[in-house]
Amino acid sequence: MSEKLICGKCNAELVPKTINLNYLGHSLTNDFPCCPVCGQPYIPPDIVSGKMHEVETLLEDK
Ligand SMILES: [Zn+2]
Secondary structure, three states: OOOOOEOOOOOOEOEEEEEEEEEOOEEEEEEEEEOOOOOOEOOOHHHHHHHHHHHHHHHHHO
């Protein structure tokens, strides 16, 4: 990731953190940029939908 992300609320640089996402009862673990001050994760919508598509594909394979 080349682009630096800044928390709009705290003006702090986001740091990568492992986040658990839950989607339709399935949990995903991935690294996302998070604000070190308020803890708010930044999850780009395209990454979320890409990950969700990945899960859906995995489920379809079974
Ligand atoms: Zn923040």
